[in-house]
Amino acid sequence: MKVLVTGSNGMLGQDLCPVLEDEGYEVVETTRKSMDITDKDKVENIILAHNPELIIHTAAYTDVEKAEVEREEAHLVNVTGTRNIVQVCKKQNIPLVYISSDFVFDGEKDTPYKPEDRPHPVNYYGQTKLDGEESVKGLSKYYIIRTSWLYGHHGSNFVTKLLLKNPDEEIKIVDDQIGSPTWTVDLATGIVNIIGSEKYGIYHVCNSGAVSRFEFAEEIFAVFDIKANIVPCKTSDLQSNVKRPKYSVLDNHGRYRNWEIAFRDFATLADF
Numbered sequence: 001m002k003v004l005v006t007g008s009n010g011m012l013g014q015d016l017c018p019v020l021e022d023e024g025y026e027v028v029e030t031t032r033k034s035m036d037i038t039d040k041d042k043v044e045n046i047i048l049a050h051n052p053e054l055i056i057h058t059a060a061y062t063d064v065e066k067a068e069v070e071r072e073e074a075h076l077v078n079v080t081g082t083r084n085i086v087q088v089c090k091k092q093n094i095p096l097v098y099i100s101s102d103f104v105f106d107g108e109k110d111t112p113y114k115p116e117d118r119p120h121p122v123n124y125y126g127q128t129k130l131d132g133e134e135s136v137k138g139l140s141k142y143y144i145i146r147t148s149w150l151y152g153h154h155g156s157n158f159v160t161k162l163l164l165k166n167p168d169e170e171i172k173i174v175d176d177q178i179g180s181p182t183w184t185v186d187l188a189t190g191i192v193n194i195i196g197s198e199k200y201g202i203y204h205v206c207n208s209g210a211v212s213r214f215e216f217a218e219e220i221f222a223v224f225d226i227k228a229n230i231v232p233c234k235t236s237d238l239q240s241n242v243k244r245p246k247y248s249v250l251d252n253h254g255r256y257r258n259w260e261i262a263f264r265d266f267a268t269l270a271d272f
């Protein structure tokens with residue numbers, strides 16, 4: 001089966017494409033350079049030229065802080081860009097996988113969010129991801145796959161950012177944001193299993209278990225055997241214009257392994 005992937009050089013894209021290839025899929029990788037999703041004509045021409053049987057849309061404007069101020073750009077990529085892809089999928093009857101986020105929820109629950117729970121984003125990034133979901137729902141064949149707190153070997157993320165810090169200096173990490181850290185390789189495997197099932201709908205794919213950002217930081221330094229001076233703080237102590245959900249654990253029906261086990265596997269393969 002031929003699958004076209006958007007954002008193939010992103011953190012998830014770089015882990016997803018090899019996993020798809022290992023499973024026997026023919027993969028068409030597209031990047032901002034080869035297919036800027038905000039360019040409607042280009043999107044149509046490239047998709048028609050390759051004629052894929054499925055599209056996996058991972059490309060996104062992902063900087064949550066900057067999205068608050070660069071609203072036009074975030075909207076252009078996450079909403080208009082997604083609509084451009086949806087329009088071609090509709091015309092050509094191509095099923096679409098849309099990667100979405102735990103940030104579509106407001107974090108006011110204290111039990112894991114189910115796929116059918118009502119989204120209510122508290123920041124602009126979350127709003128654009130939800131608007132993307134809404135346009136994808138206009139298709140008859142779609143998979144919306146929400147995930148959370150991604151880290152991987154390619155690109156910048158919470159783990160790599162922490163490991164780059166000077167461990168002798170005080171590092172403040174919030175202990176009042178709870179979520180499920182998820183390794184991009186486990187998400188990639190989850191995506192492959194879901195598309196193999198051909199059961200369309202909304203899915204939550206994340207590693208199991210819930211942890212605060214502070215507890216995750218403690219685990220990161222412990223696993224990498226670094227003595228770091230990390231200090232817990234509250235979200236309100238940080239100077240940020242962005243509201244974040246305080247609890248964004250997704251209910252994955254226990255289908256994915258525990259985040260600590262996944263993180264140890266990730267660390268074993270890390271070369272930084």
Ligand SMILES: NC(=O)c1ccc[n+]([C@@H]2O[C@H](COP(=O)([O-])OP(=O)(O)OC[C@H]3O[C@@H](n4cnc5c(N)ncnc54)[C@H](OP(=O)(O)O)[C@@H]3O)[C@@H](O)[C@H]2O)c1
Binds near residue numbers: 038059062099
């Ligand atoms: N990271 C997380 O914690 C997290 C959590 C939940 C959900 N997600 C979702 O998971 C997906 C993958 O995230 P990620 O962490 O892998 O993101 P990422 O590393 O930031 O990758 C995003 C990719 O999208 C590309 N892109 C941006 N604008 C584009 C455009 N106009 N046209 C084509 N490509 C464009 C980027 O290209 P450039 O490199 O050229 O900019 C990059 O390759 C996203 O949909 C994100 O919303 C992420």
